[in-house]
Structures are given as C-alpha cells and as structure tokens.
Amino acid sequence: MSQFQIEGGTQLSGELSVQGAKNSVLPILAATLLNRDETVLLGCPHLRDVDASVEILQSLGCGAQWEGNSLAVNTAGLNKSTISDRLMREMRSSAIFLGAILARCGEAELSYPGGCELGPRPIDLHLAGLRTLGAEIREEGGILHCKARHLKGCTVVLSMPSVGATENLMLAACGAEGTTSIVNAAREPEILDLQNYLAACGVPIKGAGSSAITVVGGKRLHKCTYSIMPDRIAAATYLCAVASAGGEARLLRAQEEHLATVTAVLRESGCSIVSDDEGLVCRRTEKLRAVHPVRTAPYPGFPTDAQAILMAALLKSDGATVFEENIFSDRYRHVDELTRMGGNIRVAGRVAVVMGADRLRGAKVRATDLRGGAALCVAALAAEGLTQVEEIHHIERGYEDLVRDFTLLGAQIFRTGE
Ligand code: UD1
Numbered sequence: 505m506s507q508f509q510i511e512g513g514t515q516l517s518g519e520l521s522v523q524g525a526k527n528s529v530l531p532i533l534a535a536t537l538l539n540r541d542e543t544v545l546l547g548c549p550h551l552r553d554v555d556a557s558v559e560i561l562q563s564l565g566c567g568a569q570w571e572g573n574s575l576a577v578n579t580a581g582l583n584k585s586t587i588s589d590r591l592m593r594e595m596r597s598s599a600i601f602l603g604a605i606l607a608r609c610g611e612a613e614l615s616y617p618g619g620c621e622l623g624p625r626p627i628d629l630h631l632a633g634l635r636t637l638g639a640e641i642r643e644e645g646g647i648l649h650c651k652a653r654h655l656k657g658c659t660v661v662l663s664m665p666s667v668g669a670t671e672n673l674m675l676a677a678c679g680a681e682g683t684t685s686i687v688n689a690a691r692e693p694e695i696l697d698l699q700n701y702l703a704a705c706g707v708p709i710k711g712a713g714s715s716a717i718t719v720v721g722g723k724r725l726h727k728c729t730y731s732i733m734p735d736r737i738a739a740a741t742y743l744c745a746v747a748s749a750g751g752e753a754r755l756l757r758a759q760e761e762h763l764a765t766v767t768a769v770l771r772e773s774g775c776s777i778v779s780d781d782e783g784l785v786c787r788r789t790e791k792l793r794a795v796h797p798v799r800t801a802p803y804p805g806f807p808t809d810a811q812a813i814l815m816a817a818l819l820k821s822d823g824a825t826v827f828e829e830n831i832f833s834d835r836y837r838h839v840d841e842l843t844r845m846g847g848n849i850r851v852a853g854r855v856a857v858v859m860g861a862d863r864l865r866g867a868k869v870r871a872t873d874l875r876g877g878a879a880l881c882v883a884a885l886a887a888e889g890l891t892q893v894e895e896i897h898h899i900e901r902g903y904e905d906l907v908r909d910f911t912l913l914g915a916q917i918f919r920t921g922e
Contacts, residue, residue, distance in 0.1 A: 508893040510884035511916035515751035520912040522757040523549040524732035528694040531671040533557040537604040541727035548575040556595035585609040603672035607679020621873035623834035629669040657682030665690040680721035692803040736762040740810040744817040749885035752787040765806040794823030812879035821860040838876030841869040866891040871898040
C-alpha cells in the first residue's frame with residue numbers, strides 16, 4: 505500500500521499547469537462510442553478513473569492508445585453491448601456509458617451501480633429519461649437489461665439537474681430520431697465540454713451551460729481531435745492549498761469563470777486571487793478569516809467537490825464557518841480524519857461547523873474518498889510535523905500526480921510504499 509508523507513509548515517511558491525478535467529473526459533470517453541471513427545483527446549489526464557473507462561472501452565472491442573497526454577480512441581471494432589460487474593464497480597460513474605451504448609447498439613446490459621463513498625448513487629433520473637426516449641429497461645438481480653430499437657427524440661424534463669443524467673440523455677439523444685430537448689439540464693462547464701466535443705464531431709447540439717439542451721439525433725459522427733478543458737476542482741484544490749499553507753502560486757490554465765464561487769469565498773477569507781490570460785495567481789500572506797456560510801449547490805452554486813478542500817483550508821482561520829452539504833448525503837467522512845490533525849469541526853446532519861484552531865499537527869490519516877483525501881493533503885500543508893495519508897488510491901482516481909503538483913509549488917511531499 506502506498507502513502508503520501510507530507511511535512512507541513514512550508515509556505516508555497518511556484519507554478520503549475522492544471523490537468524485536464526476528470527469530469528469532462530469521462531463522459532467524452534463514453535461519447536466516443538457514438539463515433540465509429542477515431543477520436544484523439546488532447547490534454548487527457550492519466551487517472552485511475554480514465555484507466556477504468558479505457559478498460560470498459562477495450563472490453564467492448566474498442567482500441568485505445570496513449571501518447572503522452574493524448575489518448576486516441578477508435579470504436580470501429582465495437583462488438584459488445586455488455587459491461588461486466590467488475591468494471592461497473594471499478595468506477596461509479598460508469599452508468600454514463602448506458603446512453604452511448606444504447607444509441608450505438610440498440611441494447612445494453614450492465615450492472616446497477618451501487619452505493620459509493622458519498623452515499624447512495626441512484627440512477628433513477630437517468631433511467632426515467634431513457635425510458636421517455638423509448639428505451640425498455642428491466643432490472644433483474646442488480647442487472648439492467650436495456651433495449652432501444654428506435655429511440656425517438658422528445659422533451660425530457662429532469663426533476664433535478666443531475667450531471668450524469670443530463671450527460672447520459674445527451675448521448676442517447678444522439679442516436680434518437682429527431683430532436684430531443686432536455687429541460688432542467690445540469691449547467692456544469694463539463695456539460696458544455698461534452699457538447700463541444702459532440703459538436704466537433706458533427707452533432708447539431710446547443711444549449712449546454714443553460715438549463716435547456718437541444719440535440720438533433722441520427723447524424724453520423726466524424727473523426728475529431730479535441731482538447732479536454734482544465735479541471736476546475738483540481739484548480740480549486742491548489743487554490744485551497746495556498747490558502748492553507750500561505751505563500752503564492754500561479755495556476756496556469758485555471759479559469760476563474762468556472763471557479764467564481766470558490767474564488768469569492770477565498771477572497772472573503774483574505775486571499776488575493778488575480779486572473780490573467782494564462783490563469784490565476786493566488787496569494788495568502790495574512791491569517792485567514794472565517795467566511796459566510798458555504799452551501800453546496802448545482803452549478804453555478806458552490807461545488808460539492810470543493811467542500812472538503814475548502815474546509816481543510818479554513819481549519820486555522822479566525823472564527824467559525826458553517827458548511828451546508830446539499831448534494832450528497834454522506835460527504836463529511838473526511839471530518840474525523842481532519843479532527844485527528846487538530847481540526848475543530850462539529851457535524852449535525854448536512855451542516856458542519858468549522859471553528860478555527862490555533863494549530864494543526866501532523867498525524868496518520870486515511871483518505872476516505874477522492875476529494876476528502878485531497879482535503880487531508882491540503883490540511884497537512886499547514887500542520888506542524890509529518891502527516892501520513894493512507895489509502896491514496898482514492899486520491900489517484902482524480903489527480904494525475906498530486907506529489908508532482910504540490911512539489912512544483914514547493915511543498916514537502918513524498919509518495920512511499922508500493
Ligand atoms: C457528478 C460528478 C461529481 C459531482 C456531482 C455533483 C462526474 C463524473 N461526477 O456526479 O464529481 O460531485 O456531479 O456536482 O461528473 N441523483 C438521483 N438520481 C439520479 C441521479 C442523481 O437522486 O438518477 C442525486 C444524487 O444521488 C446526488 C445528486 O442527485 O445526490 C447529484 O447527482 P449528480 O448531479 O447526478 O452527480 P453525478 O453525475 O453522479
């Protein structure tokens with residue numbers, strides 16, 4: 505088992521280039537199934553979740569080839585419409601393949617994604633939407649048997665703006681006859697990136713970024729080379745790292761328009777953040793202040809994926825900050841671990857209150873999930889002494905190389921073990 509060893513207490517100084525976005529590349533890899541030609545993805549991050557998606561594509565008969573950070577996918581050889589239970593469990597967001605396989609093959613069989621580290625992960629909205637488009641879906645013993653000989657474009661209204669359901673429906677709609685309108689669609693920037701990829705392949709699609717997306721189905725997609733957008737949550741992690749440790753960092757490719765709620769909170773806490781053509785420069789020279797309540801919400805609200813890392817950054821702030829987690833039911837599992845480091849946090853249901861502590865101390869802690877794990881690293885930068893973070897496989901699902909990136913910013917961090 506590998507660990508991160510982090511010696512806290514060093515102010516950060518340096519620059520890095522933000523990796524491609526995990527939550528953008530995963531649906532785009534599913535979307536490549538709609539394209540019988542080659543797709544080359546530039547700026548594709550090497551992540552465990554990307555490896556899991558590539559394994560799914562290969563298990564379906566598709567080819568994939570890395571060259572540096574470019575990933576070439578060729579789905580001409582697709583010869584299966586079934587995803588094994590093992591691969592489905594490897595990555596919880598694998599449900600995203602359903603819409604694409606249905607659109608391409610007219611049938612799909614995959615296991616139901618169970619709960620995950622953040623609580624239950626239902627896909628009822630995905631299934632209801634696909635049924636509205638004409639899919640027949642039967643669940644038997646945890647396996648979803650789906651048939652869709654003729655998907656037909658129509659209006660699908662989501663009862664809430666689920667990111668995954670929106671993406672699944674966009675992909676299925678590409679294979680439907682006529683026009684599909686998705687109402688109350690999620691508005692995350694990664695959905696716009698998916699739209700941009702599909703449009704670059706020739707799909708008439710518009711509206712992503714707003715809550716109404718329109719897709720004209722039935723077009724043949726053509727080959728395409730596409731650059732993945734920068735990862736706004738990785739960027740938020742480095743901003744929070746500077747807030748935690750102090751110092752200054754330049755984050756190349758970080759886009760403030762995707763991070764407005766995060767930068768607003770960090771500025772309120774006393775950080776200086778300046779945006780220019782190349783990215784963002786973040787500086788923290790004084791003690792951080794507590795901020796107004798932070799409530800997670802669908803985009804453009806404060807991202808649930810940045811809740812844990814911001815909480816870690818505020819552990820030594822002056823005063824108390826209230827967090828309200830409104831997206832996932834079990835997203836405070838990092839709190840016990842932060843408490844081991846001296847964090848003073850109380851949780852009641854969906855609310856957590858962070859009371860600024862004078863000191864944090866290094867400890868042996870365990871990553872409980874991807875962003876919770878990153879939060880421990882952010883806190884460790886401001887702790888006295890050595891922090892050992894275990895179960896880092898969670899972190900490697902979403903960060904290409906946290907050790908490389910934190911080292912570029914001057915942090916004392918090492919990876920040990922197998
Ligand atoms: C995506 C992101 C994840 C992020 C989340 C919210 C990817 C690969 N993952 O996850 O990093 O934290 O958006 O921004 O892009 N829900 C239902 N029924 C459904 C679908 C969702 O009840 O059919 C609920 C979920 O349990 C959750 C909420 O809706 O409570 C939001 O989920 P959703 O927006 O779908 O998130 P994901 O697409 O799973």
